[in-house]
């Protein structure tokens with residue numbers, strides 16, 4: 001999936017899913033756009049839902065969507081977690097050793113590759129710290145991925161894809177108010193020059209739709225000063241070596257905004273299918289837009 005995206009200059013959206021309605025919303029968008037898609041879940045998803053539910057619903061969604069669908073472990077903490085998700089039916093895993101000292105990250109990631117590749121499961125590694133700009137450490141070059149170290153990492157671990165830090169960060173507050181969003185495309189280009197055809201992954205890549213923020217705030221929520229990655233930057237990254245773009249926050253915002261609005265406008269409503277369904281539909285629209293206009297994965 002990711003090599004096809006590499007060769008054809010687009011990216012596959014990787015959406016964090018924790019329940020049936022979010023899986024349905026993402027799969028609906030993928031079907032509409034005839035786009036490949038990655039459904040991903042963390043170990044917190046496993047704690048929330050029990051993995052069997054997620055795998056069963058995802059497999060059903062894949063059958064109905066009739067497009068390529070991968071089921072991916074997001075931010076796997078250790079080899080045991082990766083094994084557990086592979087045994088449960090996940091088709092790829094991420095091992096996140098980015099917080100470890102370099103040599104420990106290499107050793108851990110290599111051990112996961114050795115295990116996973118036996119089952120034909122692909123592995124995503126991560127190098128660099130996604131602290132981003134929100135904590136005021138933006139000027140520190142050391143947070144960004146070092147391209148030479150990335151080459152050494154990829155060669156020694158055997159990863160199938162690599163998450164790098166070029167200025168994105170997790171959550172809804174990626175830049176300070178008034179600060180100009182900035183991604184280090186020069187690092188991305190150096191990494192891809194050193195490692196041709198290695199699919200690159202962007203974490204923390206939600207765009208934080210300001211209409212959804214306004215909706216949440218107007219309907220009793222309190223999310224102020226939230227800023228995401230501009231869509232033009234993600235489109236540019238998609239045309240380059242970035243082949244997988246992770247989105248969780250934008251789904252949370254879409255779901256929360258639509259549910260708040262529904263309940264505000266229909267205070268007598270207690271049929272949860274109505275308001276969760278409204279969230280699901282709104283989320284599907286947001287995902288559809290990303291596939292078509294941002295990740296350029298529609299009709300692939």
Ligand code: G3H
Nearest residue numbers: 016042044045075170248
């Ligand atoms: O990067 C983390 C994702 O947003 C997943 O969130 O760990 O709460 O499932 P989670």
Ligand code: 13P
Nearest residue numbers: 171203204205206248249
């Ligand atoms: P966002 O918080 O920007 O949606 O990033 C999600 C992510 O990277 C999941 O691994």
Ligand code: ZN
Nearest residue numbers: 170203204246
């Ligand atoms: Zn992430």
Ligand code: NA
Nearest residue numbers: 010238240242
């Ligand atoms: Na790409």
